[in-house]
Amino acid sequence: DAKTTQPNSMESNEEEPVHLPCNHSTISGTDYIHWYRQLPSQGPEYVIHGLTSNVNNRMASLAIAEDRKSSTLILHRATLRDAAVYYCILRGYGGATNKLIFGTGTLLAVQP
């Protein structure tokens, strides 16, 4: 499975935008880029995913570099409830396999 690299931690102020980077230089052409987050004492939660084009949903935006070797998760206005570990994950298809392999993630702290 292709690897991702994320900063260990980031800080943001409430109500400000947050840009969480992810490098994935060994991504293959069929790998989807997934973002999940895990709030304290909860299971991981889906945030967004994309393949080539930028994506928006009610939670966040995903900006994918043209060469797909990096991506950025954008939280438009951080709230205290967004404090979590954010995981950037590459997921390829392989017939019967259906893995989601987590990297170390970025711990986002949001200051009031």
Place this chain on the structure above:
Amino acid sequence: DTEVTQTPKHLVMGMTNKKSLKCEQHMGHRAMYWYKQKAKKPPELMFVYSYEKLSINESVPSRFSPECPNSSLLNLHLHALQPEDSALYLCASSQGPGRQSSGNTIYFGEGSWLTVV
């Protein structure tokens, strides 16, 4: 309904006990997963079931025994565990498998906190 339900939420067991963790989903998903998560670490994949058949076992010790009795249920049977097996055990499900499955969302339960004494 986009829920994965896990029971019990907390479990304390001795090293000679036999216990089970249970997971249920009613989203019609045909892929189900067990993950193990130690404190301050990312979740680690243990098992994947596809269409009620075990498709991936990530070299998990035999003291963990998964079972998928039907498409909605996933169990993890525990026997002769060690204190280092204490962790959060996460169940998840998704549509698939298949060639397009890599774009599918995986839904996680809130986990079962296991303490082995």
